[in-house]
Amino acid sequence: MNAEAAPQSDEKNADDPAGQLAQAHQQIARMSRDLEDLQIAQKLTHKLAAAGAIDLEAAVLVAKARIGGTAQADIDACVAQLRKEKAYWFGGSTETTAARKTAGVKDRTTAGQTALEQAAQKAAKTGSRADLHHYLKLRRNLL
Numbered sequence: 001m002n003a004e005a006a007p008q009s010d011e012k013n014a015d016d017p018a019g020q021l022a023q024a025h026q027q028i029a030r031m032s033r034d035l036e037d038l039q040i041a042q043k044l045t046h047k048l049a050a051a052g053a054i055d056l057e058a059a060v061l062v063a064k065a066r067i068g069g070t071a072q073a074d075i076d077a078c079v080a081q082l083r084k085e086k087a088y089w090f091g092g093s094t095e096t097t098a099a100r101k102t103a104g105v106k107d108r109t110t111a112g113q114t115a116l117e118q119a120a121q122k123a124a125k126t127g128s129r130a131d132l133h134h135y136l137k138l139r140r141n142l143l
Helices: 002-015 017-051 056-067 075-085 108-126 129-142
Strands: none
Touching: 017 056, 017 075, 056 075, 108 129
């Protein structure tokens, strides 16, 4: 029964080009709306991420609801309004900070560089072969 229904519907569509055209226009309109929705969502995602949104999905959903699906809506104003009303969704700064070293940990490069620099200055000042040898030994170990 289904095998017979498919050829009959194809025959109806072949006989009705106006129906096919109307169906194609509906599909194009639906795809156009979907594309506009995706573009708005993408713009919102980029703007909210740049603003430092912590919960990006929730912020995008609320912003989409506020915009109401209109393509002409001012996305920047919506992001600013969300940032003002729901400040807890946005981090203080978007930069990541490095972990601080504890009191027991010394910075190797700074201490090593200063020891190396001191040895180089001492070797240059005294001109002693022993000081030069000490400097070269430190340099080999650090570099």
